[in-house]
Amino acid sequence: MEQPKTYENYPCWIMIISNFVSIAIYLIGAFIISRIGFIWLGIYVLYILGFEIRLMKHHCVNCYYYGKYCAFGKGKLSSLLFKKGGSDKFLKKEITWKSMLPDFLISLVPLIAGVILLILNFSWLLLILIVILVILTSVGNGFIRGSLACKYCKQREIGCPAEQLFNKNKK
Numbered sequence: 001m002e003q004p005k006t007y008e009n010y011p012c013w014i015m016i017i018s019n020f021v022s023i024a025i026y027l028i029g030a031f032i033i034s035r036i037g038f039i040w041l042g043i044y045v046l047y048i049l050g051f052e053i054r055l056m057k058h059h060c061v062n063c064y065y066y067g068k069y070c071a072f073g074k075g076k077l078s079s080l081l082f083k084k085g086g087s088d089k090f091l092k093k094e095i096t097w098k099s100m101l102p103d104f105l106i107s108l109v110p111l112i113a114g115v116i117l118l119i120l121n122f123s124w125l126l127l128i129l130i131v132i133l134v135i136l137t138s139v140g141n142g143f144i145r146g147s148l149a150c151k152y153c154k155q156r157e158i159g160c161p162a163e164q165l166f167n168k169n170k171k
């Protein structure tokens with residue numbers, strides 16, 4: 001069967017794989033942070049919640065997939081929680097590596113914490129989790145973006161500043 005050029009609604013299997021990678025990153029990050037203390041774990045969990053809400057409230061509402069199933073299902077979820085924005089806002093949004101920092105911190109903070117914990121008190125479990133976290137954040141996210149999400153995205157055809165930033169770097 002021929003693959004569609006873009007999806008109007010992404011199939012369930014893509015949403016499952018895409019969310020699996022994100023949730024695995026969150027869970028591994030949370031486990032590593034919990035080793036420092038439960039207050040830090042609470043801060044980390046709140047940060048992730050805030051990050052996801054901010055994404056849906058300020059970005060997904062302006063996306064083509066608002067009200068539809070995007071690669072992560074968030075277009076649908078955001079339409080249940082927030083009012084529709086405007087597609088012009090999506091196109092005008094300037095995305096730079098600096099503005100992506102809140103995104104990177106979700107993996108970067110547990111990675112730094114994990115390496116410090118390893119130096120202070122070596123543990124194979126921690127080392128394995130750090131390696132998995134690095135793989136999921138780099139190869140895993142790259143695969144989701146390149147082969148599943150952006151590849152079949154209608155918003156990419158209309159224009160997506162984030163995708164343009166990633167592609168600019170590949171050239």
Ligand code: SF4
Nearest residue numbers: 149150153156160163
């Ligand atoms: S092109 Fe990629 S980053 Fe942009 S909206 Fe589509 S899936 Fe998201």
